[in-house]
Amino acid sequence: MTPKTLSANDFPTAETMPGKVTGLRGKSLDTLTLDSALSGELEMEDLRITPDALLRQAEIARSVGRSALAMNFERAAEMTRLPQEEVMKIYELLRPGRARALAELEEAAERLRHDFEAPRLASFVLQAAELYARRGMYRTRY
Numbered sequence: 001m002t003p004k005t006l007s008a009n010d011f012p013t014a015e016t017m018p019g020k021v022t023g024l025r026g027k028s029l030d031t032l033t034l035d036s037a038l039s040g041e042l043e044m045e046d047l048r049i050t051p052d053a054l055l056r057q058a059e060i061a062r063s064v065g066r067s068a069l070a071m072n073f074e075r076a077a078e079m080t081r082l083p084q085e086e087v088m089k090i091y092e093l094l095r096p097g098r099a100r101a102l103a104e105l106e107e108a109a110e111r112l113r114h115d116f117e118a119p120r121l122a123s124f125v126l127q128a129a130e131l132y133a134r135r136g137m138y139r140t141r142y
Contacts, residue, residue, distance in 0.1 A: 006059040013056055024050055051077040071120065078118035086116070094128055096137045105129035 010016045014029055021029050023046035036042050058073035079087065090108050093099045105125055113122040132138055 005063070006056055007063040008060060010056075011060050013053065013060075020056070021053060022050065024048055049076075049080070051080045054080070075118075075120045075124060078112075078116070078121045081116050081118065082112075082121075086111070090121075090125065094125070096132070097139065099129075099132065099138060101138055102129050102133050105132070 014021050018029055023032075025043065025045050027042075027046045032042065032046060054073045054077035058070040058077070061067075061073060062070040090112070093104055093108055099105050106129060109122040109125040109129070112118040112125060
């Protein structure tokens with residue numbers, strides 16, 4: 001059986017398919033209550049968005065012609081696999097004037113592609129690297 005293609009009719013997924021909206025430990029939205037938080041039943045993984053949820057949002061966005069938004073959701077799905085420390089390193093490198101050379105961003109893209117299996121994020125970093133090179137943004141500004 002072919003999986004259903006999502007469309008605008010499936011938005012918001014928390015209402016149209018609540019059973020599929022879960023945290024990383026599989027808890028559904030209806031179990032995320034104040035009582036469960038106070039009793040210690042919830043963990044951060046129960047509250048974090050999952051790659052599947054982001055990919056569903058991407059599919060819905062693409063179905064209504066919002067391809068740029070869909071790509072953002074797909075990159076966000078890849079980001080869920082990155083440790084916070086790695087996210088912050090790359091964020092810092094992407095700030096104008098922070099990377100000293102093209103090679104720094106190329107190395108970051110390589111880590112994303114090979115260490116974290118995040119090809120969309122790697123491509124995004126390489127696009128930024130090329131733009132920074134064209135605009136002379138590798139010089140230290142501070």
